[in-house]
Amino acid sequence: MAEEIKLFTITIDGITIEVPPGTTILNAARKIGPEVAPPTMCYYSKLEGSGGKCRTCLVEVAAGSTKDPRPMPKLVASCRTEVMDGMIVKNVTSERVIDARNGVVEYLLINHPLDCPICDQAGECYLQDLSYDHGVVGTRYEFKRRTFIREDIGPYIQLHMTRCILCYRCLMVADQLTNSRSQGILLRGDASEISTYISKAIDNDFSGNMIDVCPVGALTDRTYRFKNRVWFLKPVDAHRDCDKCCGKVTLWNRGDEVFRVTSRKDPYGEVQEIDGKAAWICNTCRFEKKKTSDWVIEGPTQIARHSVISTNHYVEKVIPPDPLNKVLSGREPMLTMNIKNVSEVNTPDIDLSLIPGPATSTTFIERNEIKDIEQADIERLLINDHKQLP
Numbered sequence: 571m572a573e574e575i576k577l578f579t580i581t582i583d584g585i586t587i588e589v590p591p592g593t594t595i596l597n598a599a600r601k602i603g604p605e606v607a608p609p610t611m612c613y614y615s616k617l618e619g620s621g622g623k624c625r626t627c628l629v630e631v632a633a634g635s636t637k638d639p640r641p642m643p644k645l646v647a648s649c650r651t652e653v654m655d656g657m658i659v660k661n662v663t664s665e666r667v668i669d670a671r672n673g674v675v676e677y678l679l680i681n682h683p684l685d686c687p688i689c690d691q692a693g694e695c696y697l698q699d700l701s702y703d704h705g706v707v708g709t710r711y712e713f714k715r716r717t718f719i720r721e722d723i724g725p726y727i728q729l730h731m732t733r734c735i736l737c738y739r740c741l742m743v744a745d746q747l748t749n750s751r752s753q754g755i756l757l758r759g760d761a762s763e764i765s766t767y768i769s770k771a772i773d774n775d776f777s778g779n780m781i782d783v784c785p786v787g788a789l790t791d792r793t794y795r796f797k798n799r800v801w802f803l804k805p806v807d808a809h810r811d812c813d814k815c816c817g818k819v820t821l822w823n824r825g826d827e828v829f830r831v832t833s834r835k836d837p838y839g840e841v842q843e844i845d846g847k848a849a850w851i852c853n854t855c856r857f858e859k860k861k862t863s864d865w866v867i868e869g870p871t872q873i874a875r876h877s878v879i880s881t882n883h884y885v886e887k888v889i890p891p892d893p894l895n896k897v898l899s900g901r902e903p904m905l906t907m908n909i910k911n912v913s914e915v916n917t918p919d920i921d922l923s924l925i926p927g928p929a930t931s932t933t934f935i936e937r938n939e940i941k942d943i944e945q946a947d948i949e950r951l952l953i954n955d956h957k958q959l960p
């Protein structure tokens with residue numbers, strides 16, 4: 571008979587649980603729930619060796635263990651510190667932790683641009699959430715900030731290094747999920763940057779997962795950039811038979827259009843485990859299956875994390891009675907004008923999810939004008955428009 575493992579008792583913010591030896595403080599807190607778990611910007615449970623870089627998960631150890639109940643002198647990174655039997659930990663109940671976290675957020679924001687209004691990650695960005703909880707209005711930084719030119723790494727991903735917080739998650743995806751790592755962190759300290767060694771394209775089947783693990787908007791999906799805001803989209807779970815990956819994804823729809831495809835996420839923003847395995851998805855499912863007919867829809871995605879995406883929550887919605895129906899005694903109201911028919915913008919025959927880049931003025935150029943313009947001219951106009959985008 572297998573020897574029974576003695577569990578360790580740990581108390582986090584006054585809640586006591588038992589966990590197996592070897593569990594980190596962070597994972598013990600995650601067993602209690604997202605309200606108690608410290609925030610993470612670099613740790614990712616499905617990536618081996620992640621954590622220990624960002625310091626957002628700092629906690630106070632008020633008692634080391636039952637045998638040695640002395641407090642630890644410094645705050646510790648909960649993603650890298652294992653529990654001891656009888657340990658007492660303070661997270662949100664510690665003023666020292668909140669003060670340190672405020673400092674970490676201020677440090678992360680030194681170089682991160684405040685371009686949330688135009689960033690594709692807005693609404694699902696962990697740095698944005700942290701800034702709301704711990705950010706300050708001003709900055710004490712007086713030096714020139716780092717800026718980089720945006721770089722297309724492969725046909726599907728764009729790297730905007732100015733937004734990168736150097737969490738290393740994307741490098742771990744490249745190392746652990748793809749056959750060859752063709753990018754890395756170059757230079758040191760303030761000059762560090764993610765690079766693909768002379769812009770070498772990443773054409774591996776699983777490279778798109780870097781977009782999902784990036785906690786900020788540094789790596790974005792080129793097929794989705796600037797096409798929509800995440801809070802206008804309706805996420806649904808869907809699957810297809812795929813010979814490369816599990817084929818289980820979240821589709822982000824607006825009406826019948828599929829604007830983007832991502833892996834399914836858990837309450838910590840990490841890719842879900844399905845049948846005991848991390849459900850990473852391949853580039854074919856992510857970038858090339860953008861029609862509803864490509865998928866079997868399972869139903870609305872439950873957004874567990876605290877996010878603007880969960881506003882407009884449409885599961886079990888209650889529609890208030892429409893007083894017009896009563897007045898009209900069941901007759902249909904007569905439309906005096908259908909805005910879609912007369913609008914010169916938003917032309918209904920343009921499928922925004924299928925155009926090659928973000929929509930620009932030339933996307934909506936009048937149909938009859940298009941007939942008069944050579945195709946080559948249109949392409950030139952589109953290219954120039956895209957060059958001017960931020």
Ligand code: SF4
Nearest residue numbers: 734735737738740784
């Ligand atoms: S690009 Fe994103 S995932 Fe990669 S190191 Fe920077 S912040 Fe992390």
Ligand code: FES
Nearest residue numbers: 622624625627649
């Ligand atoms: S999540 Fe622990 S140091 Fe980054």
